[in-house]
Amino acid sequence: MILAVIAGPILAVQAQKYLESIKESKKRKLRIFHTLMSTRATRLAQDHVAALNMIDIEFYGKNRLGKRHQSSGEKKITNAWKVYNDHLNNQASENRIDAWADKSDELFTSLLYSMAQHLGYEFDEVQLKRDCYRPIAHGDIENEQHKLRQGLVAVLDGEKSIPMAVTYLPPYQPIDPVQPEESHNKSMQSNSEASAD
Numbered sequence: 001m002i003l004a005v006i007a008g009p010i011l012a013v014q015a016q017k018y019l020e021s022i023k024e025s026k027k028r029k030l031r032i033f034h035t036l037m038s039t040r041a042t043r044l045a046q047d048h049v050a051a052l053n054m055i056d057i058e059f060y061g062k063n064r065l066g067k068r069h070q071s072s073g074e075k076k077i078t079n080a081w082k083v084y085n086d087h088l089n090n091q092a093s094e095n096r097i098d099a100w101a102d103k104s105d106e107l108f109t110s111l112l113y114s115m116a117q118h119l120g121y122e123f124d125e126v127q128l129k130r131d132c133y134r135p136i137a138h139g140d141i142e143n144e145q146h147k148l149r150q151g152l153v154a155v156l157d158g159e160k161s162i163p164m165a166v167t168y169l170p171p172y173q174p175i176d177p178v179q180p181e182e183s184h185n186k187s188m189q190s191n192s193e194a195s196a197d
Contacts, residue, residue, distance in 0.1 A: 026119075028058050033115045040112070041134035044142070055081045059118075073118030080111040105129060 032051045039048035059077045061070030070078070084107040092100030109129040116123045154160040 025058070028054075029115075030119060032058055033112075033119055033121075036112060036115070040108070040128075041132045042138070043108070052081070052085075071118075073114070076114040077111070077118055080107070080114045083107055084111050 032054050035047050035051035039045045039051070042048065056078065059070075059074045059081075061068050061074050063069075084104075087100075087103060087107050109125050112128045113123065113125045116128065151160070155162060
């Protein structure tokens, strides 16, 4: 009886802490998923990259008695992220960039799909891939900024020069040069006048 009176509140507090940690973990996972969903049309955004890099931590699973335990959903997510990350770190040659981009889209969609299923969203892969809005102007702006940065770096590195064209020259007006003898004679005269004073 005494043991129940002492242990009851302690177990209740521990159970509450456990439930709060589960709730917080789910919140962090949802935050990552929401960020990836909201930035899926702008994958170079800093928030997008940060969310990707948090997947390994938030979907790691639990450590119990020194062993890692992941749910099947967490395993699918971390495996999809490993495959996608590996693809992102393998650069494509110029002539294969379109195929590389298509594969990136496929792997990213697979990652989102795994996360959606684990977190209780009923999205299909086509919806995840196609149902996002990205104005064409945003893509144009990104491309122009990229070209500007590349051009500036090439100029600063000395690989390129800034092209210039002369469009107007003012009319030529010669300046009368001062004759060296005249200027020498004038300075001699001023020196002799100064010594006479």
